[in-house]
Each structure stands twice: as structure tokens, then as C-alpha cells.
Amino acid sequence: MPDDALDPVIHAPARLRVVATLVGLGGGDRISFPRLRGMLDMTAGNLSTHLRRLEEAGYVTITKTYEGRSPATYVALTPAGRLAFDVYAQRLRELLGSGR
Structure with a gap:
């Protein structure tokens, strides 16, 4: 994968929504x-x-x-997931900025 490519795991629309929602939680939440x-x-x-x-x-x-x-399931973003989202968002901003 090229260094400037968007992470295909996050780039899928549904997964992007999931990760963006989890990023809104505090770290460790x-x-x-x-x-x-x-x-x-x-x-x-x-x-x-x-x-x-x-x-x-x-x-x-x-x-x-x-x-x-009762069974309960909880989901949390890992530090690696938070970093991957930050990199994804930065690359997306770069791509959008380069079209001007």
C-alpha cells in the first residue's frame, strides 16, 4: 500500500462511521x-x-x-485504532487540499 493511500479497513463507509463514532469517546472509554x-x-x-x-x-x-x-458486549477503540483514524483523517485532508 502506498504511503499516501487511505487505509482500506477504515475507508469502507460503514467502518468509517464506526471508527468516527468511537473516536468521539474518550480514550479508554x-x-x-x-x-x-x-x-x-x-x-x-x-x-x-x-x-x-x-x-x-x-x-x-x-x-x-x-x-x-444478562450477556453484555462492549466495544472500545484501541490506541492503534485511534492512530489509524488520525492518519486516515490527515491523509484525507491532504488529498482534499491538493485538489485546490
């Missing part, structure tokens, strides 16, 4: 899967597919736990 799904207005299956790809890239962590007797 996490969000419940249902809340993230609602914010993004995505189906559970679609969101799960994109989260899996982001997890494989090391950009998010997914924690499955229990709250009482």
Missing part, C-alpha cells in the same frame, strides 16, 4: 454494542461484521461479559 448499534442505525449482523474486521486489524477491542445474568 467503551460503549455497549446495543447503544453503538442504535447510534449508527445499523443491524446487529451488519455492525458485527464490520466490528469483526476492525478487531482483526487491531483497531477495536470487543469485550463480552455478563451484567447480572
Whole structure:
């Protein structure tokens, strides 16, 4: 991949929405899967597919736990994911600025 290329993991529109939403959380913060799904207005299956790809890239962590007797899933952006988004955003700004 050329140094100035946009990260294909983040560049997919749905994954870009996921990462941009997670960047808005404070560093180290996490969000419940249902809340993230609602914010993004995505189906559970679609969101799960994109989260899996982001997890494989090391950009998010997914924690499955229990709250009482109910299963709960939380999603958090990793430091690598935050850095990847920052690089992605910078490259996009450079691309948009070069067209002027």
C-alpha cells in the first residue's frame, strides 16, 4: 500500500462511521454494542461484521461479559485504532487540499 493511500479497513463507509463514532469517546472509554448499534442505525449482523474486521486489524477491542445474568458486549477503540483514524483523517485532508 502506498504511503499516501487511505487505509482500506477504515475507508469502507460503514467502518468509517464506526471508527468516527468511537473516536468521539474518550480514550479508554467503551460503549455497549446495543447503544453503538442504535447510534449508527445499523443491524446487529451488519455492525458485527464490520466490528469483526476492525478487531482483526487491531483497531477495536470487543469485550463480552455478563451484567447480572444478562450477556453484555462492549466495544472500545484501541490506541492503534485511534492512530489509524488520525492518519486516515490527515491523509484525507491532504488529498482534499491538493485538489485546490
